Amino acid sequence: GQNIDQPTEMTATEGAIVQINCTYQTSGFNGLFWYQQHAGEAPTFLSYNVLDGLEEKGRFSSFLSRSKGYSYLLLKELQMKDSASYLCAVRPYTGGFKTIFGAGTRLFVKA
Amino acid sequence: KAGVTQTPRYLIKTRGQQVTLSCSPISGHRSVSWYQQTPGQGLQFLFEYFSETQRNKGNFPGRFSGRQFSNSRSEMNVSTLELGDSALYLCASSLAGTATYEQYFGPGTRLTVT
Numbered sequence: 001g002q003n004i005d006q007p008t009e010m011t012a013t014e015g016a017i018v019q020i021n022c023t024y025q026t027s028g029f030n031g032l033f034w035y036q037q038h039a040g041e042a043p044t045f046l047s048y049n050v051l052d053g054l055e056e057k058g059r060f061s062s063f064l065s066r067s068k069g070y071s072y073l074l075l076k077e078l079q080m081k082d083s084a085s086y087l088c089a090v091r092p093y094t095g096g097f098k099t100i101f102g103a104g105t106r107l108f109v110k111a
Numbered sequence: 112k113a114g115v116t117q118t119p120r121y122l123i124k125t126r127g128q129q130v131t132l133s134c135s136p137i138s139g140h141r142s143v144s145w146y147q148q149t150p151g152q153g154l155q156f157l158f159e160y161f162s163e164t165q166r167n168k169g170n171f172p173g174r175f176s177g178r179q180f181s182n183s184r185s186e187m188n189v190s191t192l193e194l195g196d197s198a199l200y201l202c203a204s205s206l207a208g209t210a211t212y213e214q215y216f217g218p219g220t221r222l223t224v225t
Contacts (some may be wrong), residue, residue: 045215089154094166097167098169103145103152103153104153104154
């Protein structure tokens with residue numbers, strides 16, 4: 001099965017950089033995802049890693065190490081609107097779009 | 112292009128009743144997945160439908176069922192509701208059959224069981 005661990009909460013300051021870690025135990029997966037979810041809203045896709053390494057997308061970057069069972073999401077130049085939950089998720093080898101989510105990390109950005 | 116739509120947005124039911132939730136995917140998307148989100152358990156996968164067939168299933172009791180129609184619209188049904196079924200039910204659609212990997216989530220149906 002899959003077990004995904006993330007910190008429950010983090011606090012960071014506007015303009016700073018924050019790294020949200022995700023560790024997982026899984027027998028195999030197609031890719032690792034990061035989603036953002038604002039309170040009361042649906043999750044929105046942020047990034048996707050298939051291979052080891054860093055994927056950069058503007059202020060957001062995501063890193064994957066399959067051998068270490070580890071990923072992180074890096075948010076640069078934090079803005080107040082980045083206050084949200086960040087969900088780490090894996091897609092197991094099932095031939096479909098079944099996705100297993102971690103419990104999420106609530107990020108609070110303070111002025 | 113219109114996003115994923117879910118109806119109703121809010122629902123209050125009594126224990127023992129049944130409920131049907133509806134999801135209309137983005138036009139052209141053939142895969143629809145359903146998730147349950149609660150504060151305690153987070154986002155949990157219920158099932159996925161593709162071309163009217165259930166392709167994947169999560170670890171939920173048989174009271175949870177779903178189906179997909181030929182136009183890709185999907186419904187999920189929960190019978191004999193329990194208090195613990197109170198949750199946000201999200202559906203997500205994907206453009207299956209290509210190299211795409213993104214799932215687009217609808218706004219969800221907030222179900223309260225009293």
